[in-house]
Amino acid sequence: MTERQTAALNGGSPLLDLIEESRKECEQTQKELKEIQVLIQQSSAEVDKLVQRSSQITTKVHQMETNIDTYPRQDIKETYSAAKEAQTRLFMMRGQLEQLQSKQQNLEKYAEYLRKFLEVSEQIAYTGPSAEGGASVGEQTIVRIIEAQENERLHLSRQMHDGPAQSLTNLILQAEICERLFDVDPARARIELGNLKNAVNTTFQKTREFIFDLRPMMLDDLGLIPTLKRYVQDFEEKSGLSTNLTIMGRERRLPPHTEVTIFRVVQGLFKNISQHANATHVQVNVNLEGGDIGVSVEDDGSGFDVVDAMASVRQRKTLGIAAMQEQVGMLGGQINFESSLGRGTKVRLEIPAVG
Structure with a gap:
């Protein structure tokens, strides 16, 4: 060497x-x-x-x-x-x-x-x-x-x-x-x-x-919102968890890379919820008003220690969260995790509408 x-x-x-x-x-x-x-x-x-x-x-x-x-x-x-x-x-x-x-x-x-x-x-x-x-x-x-x-x-x-x-x-x-x-x-x-x-x-x-x-074909054909509606409905039927999706603002198409990133992040969060959260309800909000696209995913599950989780991310031990941060960051956006043990988790992300 x-x-x-x-x-x-x-x-x-x-x-x-x-x-x-x-x-x-x-x-x-x-x-x-x-x-x-x-x-x-x-x-x-x-x-x-x-x-x-x-x-x-x-x-x-x-x-x-x-x-x-x-x-x-x-x-x-x-x-x-x-x-x-x-x-x-x-x-x-x-x-x-x-x-x-x-x-x-x-x-x-x-x-x-x-x-x-x-x-x-x-x-x-x-x-x-x-x-x-x-x-x-x-x-x-x-x-x-x-x-x-x-x-x-x-x-x-x-x-x-x-x-x-x-x-x-x-x-x-x-x-x-x-x-x-x-x-x-x-x-x-x-x-x-x-x-x-x-x-x-x-x-x-x-x-x-x-x-x-x-790769949901309808993501390319119909866009983010119809695909999220379908995904949330299927998730509720398969998991048995009460799930609600709220859209604020006029539904419209976004740049393809923005739609894919948002969908993948939501998909990853839902998989984490089904596997680890022990939740009974999931609330998803999508805000299309203003210059940025805002998305939040909140569950009433067991939660986790954010400080420990972020430390694991820095040590490359939590690749799921790290991947979400990198995907959102590459579009000039931000993703924040709010959680504590026994009090559920809320994840917020904001991405510029034009990227």
Whole structure:
């Protein structure tokens, strides 16, 4: 390591803190990959055993069918039952193996993204500070862009794995079970087919929700206010929380980047409320009067210590709040958090109408 690199490391800049956190995340990811590899090996071995077991039972079934009249009825029933059980266990284990392999692929991609991020950010950090004694605006922007991209990719990867990918794997498994059952137990197969139809419908609805969370098409087509109305209504139906949206001023379109930023902040706040706040009511106010756009989101939940939360933000431990601050700040706006333990939380943001 050069003298300049050593000096940079001793500087304790936010970039170097981020690099250190990324190194730890990279180590944790490699650890998870090793654990998954062990599980994949174990699952593969189990699949091989089940394939052999299923093959043996299938051979026995064929032999029995050739001389069906010579076998007692109970033996026939037990053999078919064993064949069905072996096939079901094999399908389930194959599904589990596919899920592990999918998770392994996602983690490998994430590890590669981390490696590239560390490579670029270390080049920036170890080049040395700018003439003013700190990182340049350009360097800070690069770091923010890379960090935002990697966080979003990780978020999407986990959402895809836990949502559509998981559901589709289950659908394939159910379809294979139905196919096998039609030859063995048609009545049971019809029941499973009905379950499969319900599962397809549920998966379709979840996929639509996933697409809406990624990028609501109506945000581009109709604008912020109609999208917020739809989102608040859906949130109330799914969470069971009493939710109210109040619009002050004439509804109008805002610059696209302003609409996206406001929607993402509100979306993030709602997710925090549903996961952590233990609230019963949420009030959202949007003020379109005047030169700035004002938005407030207030809940009656458990609240939190703002001082501790802001300290975590400065230490890059609370990326959700940090991301909101950066998104709003890039548009020349401000976001303020008012909260205390047991007294709920109120978040206010103001963004210039033209940015």
